[in-house]
Amino acid sequence: MSFPAPRHNHRHCIQKAMNTAEEKSKACGLRLTEIRRRVLEILWQSHIPLGAYEILDLLPDDGRRPAPMVVYRALDFLMEAGLAHKLSSRNAFIGCSDPSHDHEAQFLICDECGTAAEVEAKPIAKAVEATAASAGFQVHQHVVEISGICPNCLPQT
Amino acid sequence: MSFPAPRHNHRHCIQKAMNTAEEKSKACGLRLTEIRRRVLEILWQSHIPLGAYEILDLLPDDGRRPAPMVVYRALDFLMEAGLAHKLSSRNAFIGCSDPSHDHEAQFLICDECGTAAEVEAKPIAKAVEATAASAGFQVHQHVVEISGICPNCLPQT
DNA sequence: TACATTTTGTTATATCATAACGTTTAATGC
DNA sequence: GCATTAAACGTTATGATATAACAAAATGTA
Numbered sequence: 001m002s003f004p005a006p007r008h009n010h011r012h013c014i015q016k017a018m019n020t021a022e023e024k025s026k027a028c029g030l031r032l033t034e035i036r037r038r039v040l041e042i043l044w045q046s047h048i049p050l051g052a053y054e055i056l057d058l059l060p061d062d063g064r065r066p067a068p069m070v071v072y073r074a075l076d077f078l079m080e081a082g083l084a085h086k087l088s089s090r091n092a093f094i095g096c097s098d099p100s101h102d103h104e105a106q107f108l109i110c111d112e113c114g115t116a117a118e119v120e121a122k123p124i125a126k127a128v129e130a131t132a133a134s135a136g137f138q139v140h141q142h143v144v145e146i147s148g149i150c151p152n153c154l155p156q157t
Numbered sequence: 158m159s160f161p162a163p164r165h166n167h168r169h170c171i172q173k174a175m176n177t178a179e180e181k182s183k184a185c186g187l188r189l190t191e192i193r194r195r196v197l198e199i200l201w202q203s204h205i206p207l208g209a210y211e212i213l214d215l216l217p218d219d220g221r222r223p224a225p226m227v228v229y230r231a232l233d234f235l236m237e238a239g240l241a242h243k244l245s246s247r248n249a250f251i252g253c254s255d256p257s258h259d260h261e262a263q264f265l266i267c268d269e270c271g272t273a274a275e276v277e278a279k280p281i282a283k284a285v286e287a288t289a290a291s292a293g294f295q296v297h298q299h300v301v302e303i304s305g306i307c308p309n310c311l312p313q314t
Numbered sequence: 315t316a317c318a319t320t321t322t323g324t325t326a327t328a329t330c331a332t333a334a335c336g337t338t339t340a341a342t343g344c
Numbered sequence: 345g346c347a348t349t350a351a352a353c354g355t356t357a358t359g360a361t362a363t364a365a366c367a368a369a370a371t372g373t374a
Contacts, residue, residue: 002292002293003292003293088246088300089300108289108292108294110294111297117292119288121284124284124285124288127281127283128263128281128303130280131263131276131278131281131303132265132303132305135160135274136159136308136311137160137267137303137307139303139304140268140304140306141305142301142303142304143246143301143304144285144300145245146285146288146289146294146298146299147296148296148298149294149295149297150294151292151294154293154295
């Protein structure tokens with residue numbers, strides 16, 4: 001829920017994410033195939049959102065570079081499965097930090113280091129709902145992407 | 158502040174928007190040139206956000222279609238001047254409905270008819286600020302785009 | 315095994331956006 | 345007014361992001 005610290009043990013993040021993904025897939029009858037798993041692993045190499053073509057570049061190159069389609073399909077699956085999110089304001093993708101339940105997420109994205117943190121802020125969701133309701137608007141989804149400077153990049157006081 | 162009604166007199170919207178733009182430009186020493194004015198007029202043809210290439214298609218075709226660059230430059234100017242906004246979740250652009258003052262806007266976008274309404278919802282902005290603050294994050298900008306069904310497209314009760 | 319469904323591989327193409335550079339137009343100082 | 349400078353525009357090229365369509369392979373199921 002808080003912003004990822006500069007030198008946390010990121011192995012834990014990766015391991016937790018992959019374990020959760022495996023479990024959720026098994027539990028829900030989703031097919032977390034090799035390519036999908038590899039894309040998810042790449043997303044979890046850091047807390048910095050990646051573009052589809054960056055992911056493509058990071059895919060192990062077994063002699064031949066796969067087509068973009070391959071990555072987009074994997075991303076579609078991961079998003080559908082609630083294992084990844086798209087950041088529209090950056091055309092980039094990031095692993096979901098809490099796939100255990102369906103939720104509307106919001107994002108804090110650092111302009112300095114590129115790190116993005118997923119938050120689940122009830123007050124934002126409520127304010128969004130209230131605003132929509134007062135306009136007679138029925139919400140399906142919301143995109144909330146907040147950019148600025150993360151605590152790690154802010155000059156220390 | 159409320160959602161545009163299905164058959165409001167849209168001429169008023171256009172006229173008001175263009176007048177405001179002229180005034181603001183004059184007041185602020187901005188150069189609302191021919192091409193910029195035409196792009197703004199096109200944006201205001203409806204309350205439906207348009208892609209850059211749609212705008213291009215709607216530019217009067219004086220024998221020869223201008224390059225995309227022309228539209229993107231005009232859009233950059235209009236956004237810089239606070240006369241238009243980009244909807245990141247759609248890669249589309251829309252005229253600003255209240256250029257009179259700087260503000261953080263949020264958008265309600267109908268999945269059915271495509272109409273988008275700009276709102277300036279203080280509670281959302283506050284919730285965003287509070288959420289960021291509690292993570293030690295300093296906000297520069299926020300993108301809030303809410304999609305769903307607008308009151309005009311909701312089945313009448 | 316046979317069949318249906320899902321996933322993958324592959325080619326092609328659509329869509330969105332900017333770099334770079336030369337020319338034209340407009341603002342500024344004299 | 346006229347030279348100088350800055351801003352805007354035209355144009356070509358290219359980069360970046362994303363999807364359509366169809367055949368082949370893998371998987372689930374009877």
